[in-house]
Amino acid sequence: MHALDYSLGRLDSASVRECATIDCRLAAVVFLASNRYHVAFAHRRLRVTSAYRTMEQQLQLVRDGKSRTMNSHHLDGRAVDLALIIDGKANWALPLYEEIDGFMQKAALDLGLDQGDLLWGGHWTTLRDGVHWQLMLPPL
Numbered sequence: 001m002h003a004l005d006y007s008l009g010r011l012d013s014a015s016v017r018e019c020a021t022i023d024c025r026l027a028a029v030v031f032l033a034s035n036r037y038h039v040a041f042a043h044r045r046l047r048v049t050s051a052y053r054t055m056e057q058q059l060q061l062v063r064d065g066k067s068r069t070m071n072s073h074h075l076d077g078r079a080v081d082l083a084l085i086i087d088g089k090a091n092w093a094l095p096l097y098e099e100i101d102g103f104m105q106k107a108a109l110d111l112g113l114d115q116g117d118l119l120w121g122g123h124w125t126t127l128r129d130g131v132h133w134q135l136m137l138p139p140l
Contacts, residue, residue, distance in 0.1 A: 021052035
């Protein structure tokens with residue numbers, strides 16, 4: 001794995017703080033993908049909206065109907081939710097997140113992860129979650 005250098009980052013400070021709460025392998029993927037995505041699309045940025053969650057936070061999301069599981073990879077820092085920001089506004093169009101997944105998967109491979117180590121929630125069939133990525137590796 002490469003050391004993270006946030007000095008050249010395209011993530012806002014809140015996203016950087018969120019990345020500090022997750023598995024370093026996933027944080028590296030988010031950081032690299034975000035930088036590359038911004039280079040390709042200068043008026044777009046990625047923002048981390050959810051990273052590590054406590055059991056209480058996850059329980060509240062389930063109660064609110066925003067999550068269906070208490071077995072989330074967010075609970076051990078192996079999941080991240082991203083928002084696409086275009087010209088200052090969040091855009092939730094699934095095809096754009098499929099594009100982001102390409103950047104995430106390429107970053108994962110470039111950082112030494114194997115095919116299948118990073119799973120995009122947009123591929124799920126029962127509950128598509130286009131803003132969600134998770135490591136399929138055991139916690140460090």
